[in-house]
Amino acid sequence: MSREAGSPLLEEENIKPDTRHGVILYVEDVSVSFDGFKALNDLSLYINDGELRCLIGANGAGKTTLMDVITGKTRPDVGKVSFGQQVNLLEMDEAQIARAGIGRKFQKPTVFENLTVFENLELSLHGDKGIWANLFHKLSGEQSDEIAQILHTIGLVGECNMQAGALSHGQKQWLEIGMLLAAKPRLLLVDEPVAGMTAQETERTAELLTSLAGDHSVVVVEHDMAFVRSIARKVTVLHQGSVLAEGSMSEIQSNPEVVRVYLGEETGE
Amino acid sequence: MADLFKKLGSLPVVVGCLFITTLYVSVCNLAFPEGSALHVSTYTVTLFGKYLCYALLALAVDLVWGYCGILSLGHGAFFALGGYAMGMYLMRQIGDRGVYGNPELPDFMVFLNWDALPWYWAGSDSFIWMMVMVVAAPGLLAYIFGTMAFRSRVSGVYLSIMTQAVTYALMLAFFRNEMGFGGNNGLTDFKDILGFSLQSDTTRIALFATTATFLAIGFAVCHFIVNSKMGRVVTAIRDSENRVRFIGYKPENYKVWIFVVSAMLAGIAGALYVPQVGIINPGEFSPLSSIEMVVWVAIGGRGSLYGAIIGAIVVSYAKTRFTAIMPEAWLYALGGLFVLVTLLLPKGIAGFFPAIAARFNQKKLAEVKS
Numbered sequence: 007m008s009r010e011a012g013s014p015l016l017e018e019e020n021i022k023p024d025t026r027h028g029v030i031l032y033v034e035d036v037s038v039s040f041d042g043f044k045a046l047n048d049l050s051l052y053i054n055d056g057e058l059r060c061l062i063g064a065n066g067a068g069k070t071t072l073m074d075v076i077t078g079k080t081r082p083d084v085g086k087v088s089f090g091q092q093v094n095l096l097e098m099d100e101a102q103i104a105r106a107g108i109g110r111k112f113q114k115p116t117v118f119e120n121l122t123v124f125e126n127l128e129l130s131l132h133g134d135k136g137i138w139a140n141l142f143h144k145l146s147g148e149q150s151d152e153i154a155q156i157l158h159t160i161g162l163v164g165e166c167n168m169q170a171g172a173l174s175h176g177q178k179q180w181l182e183i184g185m186l187l188a189a190k191p192r193l194l195l196v197d198e199p200v201a202g203m204t205a206q207e208t209e210r211t212a213e214l215l216t217s218l219a220g221d222h223s224v225v226v227v228e229h230d231m232a233f234v235r236s237i238a239r240k241v242t243v244l245h246q247g248s249v250l251a252e253g254s255m256s257e258i259q260s261n262p263e264v265v266r267v268y269l270g271e272e273t274g275e
Numbered sequence: 276m277a278d279l280f281k282k283l284g285s286l287p288v289v290v291g292c293l294f295i296t297t298l299y300v301s302v303c304n305l306a307f308p309e310g311s312a313l314h315v316s317t318y319t320v321t322l323f324g325k326y327l328c329y330a331l332l333a334l335a336v337d338l339v340w341g342y343c344g345i346l347s348l349g350h351g352a353f354f355a356l357g358g359y360a361m362g363m364y365l366m367r368q369i370g371d372r373g374v375y376g377n378p379e380l381p382d383f384m385v386f387l388n389w390d391a392l393p394w395y396w397a398g399s400d401s402f403i404w405m406m407v408m409v410v411a412a413p414g415l416l417a418y419i420f421g422t423m424a425f426r427s428r429v430s431g432v433y434l435s436i437m438t439q440a441v442t443y444a445l446m447l448a449f450f451r452n453e454m455g456f457g458g459n460n461g462l463t464d465f466k467d468i469l470g471f472s473l474q475s476d477t478t479r480i481a482l483f484a485t486t487a488t489f490l491a492i493g494f495a496v497c498h499f500i501v502n503s504k505m506g507r508v509v510t511a512i513r514d515s516e517n518r519v520r521f522i523g524y525k526p527e528n529y530k531v532w533i534f535v536v537s538a539m540l541a542g543i544a545g546a547l548y549v550p551q552v553g554i555i556n557p558g559e560f561s562p563l564s565s566i567e568m569v570v571w572v573a574i575g576g577r578g579s580l581y582g583a584i585i586g587a588i589v590v591s592y593a594k595t596r597f598t599a600i601m602p603e604a605w606l607y608a609l610g611g612l613f614v615l616v617t618l619l620l621p622k623g624i625a626g627f628f629p630a631i632a633a634r635f636n637q638k639k640l641a642e643v644k645s
């Protein structure tokens with residue numbers, strides 16, 4: 007036992023995804039339907055350990071739904087989802103999945119508006135999420151340093167004691183990324199991180215996400231093609247709930263099918 | 276030092292006010308004879324004691340509603356359960372001084388031709404046991420209800436309606452004579468508490484002081500909870516329950532916990548209320564009184580602990596005054612007050628002070644600048 011002994015709530019934190027095959031996330035033959043409408047249709051996807059993967063696709067292609075399935079928000083009708091080879095995510099609830107090391111940034115930035123930036127990060131820190139532990143919790147020096155470090159990374163040092171609700175849209179996006187970092191996940195699912203950001207902020211986000219890959223595995227959903235181009239190594243295109251194509255950015259761009267159903271509509275704008 | 280003051284916030288002020296009030300009331304009641312200008316009548320002492328019970332109850336409501344966003348419209352049930360537990364003990368204290376002179380059975384049971392106490396009255400002659408029940412009964416109800424409702428993710432209006440249904444169902448149940456709680460008359464005609472006569476001034480003062488003490492403790496406990504990291508998780512749940520879930524907390528566990536703590540506080544308030552007013556009956560379960568508690572908190576300032584106390588005292592005082600003149604119009608007055616406060620002071624009375632302070636600071640800042 008490395009941490010405070012006798013805390014059963016920490017079980018999930020000790021889960022180590024088995025990545026001997028180099029794959030951290032298995033999504034196999036997953037289907038989700040809403041009132042007969044198939045949002046995900048027999049979708050299979052593998053994310054390698056330490057990889058940075060971009061997920062693109064038209065509105066309604068099922069990108070957010072896929073993240074909902076991975077994080078336990080939506081249960082698929084059929085299919086298999088596992089973290090590493092062993093950990094079956096379909097048997098866990100949202101909190102357990104989060105504690106096991108899968109972090110998520112939502113499409114619509116969601117921060118705790120009535121708490122300060124600092125408090126938002128404090129709550130997101132990895133560690134015991136039980137009631138009694140938090141009732142008597144005192145921030146350790148180590149944890150304060152960690153928060154200071156993150157504040158620096160996300161460029162919100164000056165806003166530390168500001169209410170999160172008062173931040174600009176872009177700053178909220180950054181705060182949410184900071185909250186993700188504080189949880190120290192193995193796998194990060196980032197839904198539209200640069201929406202509402204200035205060009206400069208977008209550039210810094212690209213830098214940050216690229217630097218995270220390696221130690222973390224990162225899945226990014228984004229519509230901003232310039233952004234995707236700047237970070238992408240491998241891109242997966244979703245279309246009507248299944249994988250349409252997968253490959254490097256240049257392969258994707260020259261794929262006639264992709265151009266027709268997705269990229270085409272963009273250049274046509 | 277400044278740090279400590281910031282941490283304690285309004286705690287020393289509230290405790291100080293309660294201490295001074297208690298001291299003032301007891302000295303003026305006991306030391307000055309009736310007719311003296313400084314005398315505080317026993318009637319007033321009891322009335323204020325009642326307000327303090329309501330204040331503790333308001334704290335309980337504020338804890339779940341103001342901080343966790345759970346709009347409970349059934350807190351009267353927890354208050355009444357605590358009150359009934361205390362009432363049962365007081366009934367047994369009557370002993371053979373009842374109308375029927377039965378040393379074991381309370382009068383209403385003799386009247387119903389029962390020949391033994393029902394099983395759930397076991398241990399009701401033990402003060403300690405009944406004080407355990409004062410928190411255990413509401414706590415258990417809150418735990419069962421909370422686990423069922425929060426685990427299945429019922430929230431918002433549906434939850435509020437469910438809490439109303441629970442308190443209403445309990446009211447109907449307690450109205451029945453067969454329940455063994457005195458039917459619609461409830462429990463009354465109390466004589467002593469712990470061997471001290473409830474009619475004596477000193478007992479009244481002691482009850483008042485005990486209530487003030489429990490209010491201070493309740494305030495300190497709530498203050499500690501809402502200022503802990505746990506309290507911040509609870510606030511976060513109020514603002515965005517889903518987000519909390521996705522950073523690894525189980526909101527339903529937190530909600531059950533805070534709901535149980537709140538129910539226990541409400542139970543204690545009920546237990547302190549009963550010996551002072553001398554009766555507990557099923558009317559305390561009425562849905563309307565639970566709604567009134569929420570109005571206290573809204574008027575005092577939701578999400579402010581001292582606001583809840585002020586709200587309960589101000590509204591209860593207004594009720595006492597108002598019902599003396601026009602009892603049938605009280606509900607309209609309460610409704611009007613509620614609308615007025617929500618329109619003019621959205622953060623309640625407690626929101627008024629920071630707003631004034633901010634304006635004052637701004638003025639000062641402007642003066643310094645010029």
Ligand SMILES: Nc1ncnc2c1ncn2[C@@H]1O[C@H](COP(=O)(O)OP(=O)(O)OP(=O)(O)O)[C@@H](O)[C@H]1O
Pocket residue numbers: 040045063064065066067068069070071072113
């Ligand atoms: N809870 C739900 N109930 C009904 N339909 C839903 C629900 N969630 C998603 N859908 C539908 O499923 C489809 C896929 O939605 P999803 O949000 O995954 O798309 P997306 O790829 O993230 O799109 P966008 O780029 O607009 O964010 C959409 O047609 C959407 O309307």
Ligand SMILES: [Mg+2]
Pocket residue numbers: 069070071113197
């Ligand atoms: Mg989406």
